[in-house]
Amino acid sequence: MIRFFFSEENNTFIIKNILPRLSEFTRIDKNGKKEAIASNITQLAIVIAPKPKPDWFLLDKYLCTSQIKKFKTIIIFNKTDLGDLYNERLRVYKDIGYKIIYTNNKFNNDRVEILNELSGQTSVFIGQSGVGKSSIINKLVQKKTQLVGKLSEKLDAGKHTTTTSTLFTLPNKAMIIDSPGVRNYAPYFENASDILNSFVEFKKLKDKCHFSNCKHISEPNCSVKKALKNDLINKKRYESFLKIYTLLEKINSSQY
Numbered sequence: 720m721i722r723f724f725f726s727e728e729n730n731t732f733i734i735k736n737i738l739p740r741l742s743e744f745t746r747i748d749k750n751g752k753k754e755a756i757a758s759n760i761t762q763l764a765i766v767i768a769p770k771p772k773p774d775w776f777l778l779d780k781y782l783c784t785s786q787i788k789k790f791k792t793i794i795i796f797n798k799t800d801l802g803d804l805y806n807e808r809l810r811v812y813k814d815i816g817y818k819i820i821y822t823n824n825k826f827n828n829d830r831v832e833i834l835n836e837l838s839g840q841t842s843v844f845i846g847q848s849g850v851g852k853s854s855i856i857n858k859l860v861q862k863k864t865q866l867v868g869k870l871s872e873k874l875d876a877g878k879h880t881t882t883t884s885t886l887f888t889l890p891n892k893a894m895i896i897d898s899p900g901v902r903n904y905a906p907y908f909e910n911a912s913d914i915l916n917s918f919v920e921f922k923k924l925k926d927k928c929h930f931s932n933c934k935h936i937s938e939p940n941c942s943v944k945k946a947l948k949n950d951l952i953n954k955k956r957y958e959s960f961l962k963i964y965t966l967l968e969k970i971n972s973s974q975y
C-alpha cells in the first residue's frame with residue numbers, strides 16, 4: 720500500500736511511504752485469479768442508494784468478502800432525499816446485524832455518526848458507480864479534493880469518474896479509501912468451503928444441520944433450509960448464496 724499526504728504547498732498528493740500488505744480487499748478477475756482492490760484495510764463501507772437502483776446481489780457479495788476477511792462493515796444508504804423506497808429490504812440487513820447509516824449530500828447532521836464509525840479504521844468505500852461514494856468522502860474530508868462525477872441520466876448508470884483508489888487520512892485517525900466503481904465483482908475465496916461461513920445468518924444455524932459438512936443445498940435435515948422454509952432466512956439472501964456458490968463452482972472448474 721502506498722501512503723500519500725496532501726501537500727498544500729504543491730497542491731498535490733505526495734508519496735509518504737510504502738507499507739507492507741497486511742489485509743486485502745480482493746475480488747476474482749476475469750481469469751479466476753485473485754486481484755487486490757485495496758490493501759491494509761480493516762473496514763468495508765458499502766454505499767448504496769435509491770439511484771442507481773440497488774444491486775442487492777452485489778451487496779451480498781461484498782458482505783460475503785467482509786465476513787470471510789473479518790472486516791468491520793457498515794452499510795451507508797445515501798441519497799435519502801430521493802425517498803425511502805428500500806426500507807423493508809434494508810431491514811433484512813439490519814436484522815442480521817449490519818449497521819446501516821442513512822445520509823444524503825443535502826445535510827451534514829450525520830457527519831459525526833459516519834466519522835465515529837470510521838474512527839481508528841482503514842475503510843474502503845465501495846459500491847456501484849454513481850451511488851455517491853466520492854460525495855460522502857468529500858463531505859468527510861471537507862475539502863473539494865475529489866472530482867464528483869455526474870450520474871448519467873440516460874443510462875441510469877454512473878460514469879466512471881474515479882479510476883484509481885485514493886486514500887485520505889482524517890484527523891480522528893480514520894483512513895478512508897475511495898475506490899472506483901467495480902463492475903462484475905466476484906468475491907475471492909481461499910477455499911470454496913469458506914462460502915459456508917460467509918452468510919452471518921447461516922453461520923449461526925450451521926451446528927444444527929444433520930451433516931457437519933452440510934452445504935445447505937440439497938442435504939437432508941438442513942437447518943438453513945428449514946429456517947428458509949419458515950421465513951427465518953430471507954429468500955433473496957438464500958438466492959444470493961446459491962448464485963455465489965454456483966459462480967465459485969464455475970470458476971473452480973474452469974481453472975482445471
Ligand SMILES: Nc1nc2c(ncn2[C@@H]2O[C@H](COP(=O)(O)OP(=O)(O)O)[C@@H](O)[C@H]2O)c(=O)[nH]1
Nearest residue numbers: 798823824848849850851852853854868869870
Ligand atoms: N440526490 C442526491 N444526489 C447525490 C447525493 N450524493 C451524491 N449525489 C450525486 O450522485 C452522482 C454521483 O456521485 P459520486 O459521488 O460521483 O458517486 P460515486 O461514483 O459513487 O463516487 C453525482 O451527480 C452526485 O452529485 C445525494 O445524497 N442525493
Ligand SMILES: [Mg+2]
Nearest residue numbers: 852853880881
Ligand atoms: Mg467516485
Ligand SMILES: [Zn+2]
Nearest residue numbers: 928933935941
Ligand atoms: Zn445445512
